[in-house]
Amino acid sequence: MLPEEYERRRVLPQHLRAPAHREPDFAWSIRPAVAGDLPAVRDIYKHYVLNSTVTFDERPKTLGQWRRTLREAGELQLPFLVAESATGTVVGYAIAQPWKQRAAYRHTVESSVYLAPAAAGRGLGKALMVALMDATRERKVREMIAVIADQGADPSIALHRRLGFEEIGRMGRVGVKFGRELGIVLMQASLRKRR
Template identity: 50%
Template sequence: MREVRATDLPHIREIYNYYVANSTVTFDEDAMTLAEWRDKFYYLNKQGMPFIVAVSPAGQILGYALVSPWKQKKAFRFTVENSIYLGAASTGKGLGRELLGELIKRSKAAGLKEIIAVIADQGADASIKLHRDFGFDEIGRMGKVGFKFERWLGTILLQKSLK
């Protein structure tokens, strides 16, 4: 695991855009551009938010994890939302567990206090289990808040205190 570098962004974009096109784990419907990823990278870096990658011994980006501000209002500055995405060939091997563990550790070190996971209520059972295994508690559900692939989707919200 290491911090993301600007040179990693094309690979991160490729991983994320696979999920945009093929799943409901993200509610994005349009692929993110490299310019959008660069903006996100520099914004998160400026905010001191952890953004990490898992790298193979050969240097291939296998997956990434990040936290971003939960809301823009200043009072929310210690609360973040996490995101974890793995390359299609890297799922089911415990890599998500390694990324989430490291992300939590780095978030604590950054002085963050709460992490929120917003997970699709369909097709994300592994993500829900992973977060629960790390002590995230369900704090709510929102039904039919997203519409993708011609169907309504809801979200499950989970929260972990880092105190």
């Protein structure tokens, strides 16, 4: 038998091959957070606190701190959203919080979006960010600020640009985590304009 004949015979015809494993579509729904979501939110954020420099927090927030965050979001009428998978698992969250405490900043918020590691790279980050921007716009907020760590942040910066954020500044070496000096990229989007 010639080598090329052997190669043709080694490959099974399509109808005899096992069906290729195809991961089911990743479906989710986005809704306002409730108290029962907070343990999952805590665990998602804890992963980034302990394993990355995307947040400058060095200690995970407690469940009590997350309860306070949810309560404050309600009092300020700012969105705190979660993404829930088709199986009912919280796989990400997004929140808009006051940019600064002084009253004159009341029309400006800072955005945060975090995903469970298994949910990354599937379009959920963009969906959560768009939902957060829309929900924040409905509350008559004018400006949204994103504070992004400057190391390994290229995908986040690119996403924010696609959603209408503009880079407004950089601050170098303002944080130290895991023994590394870190800076931030500041990005801003006007919520008065439609995308």
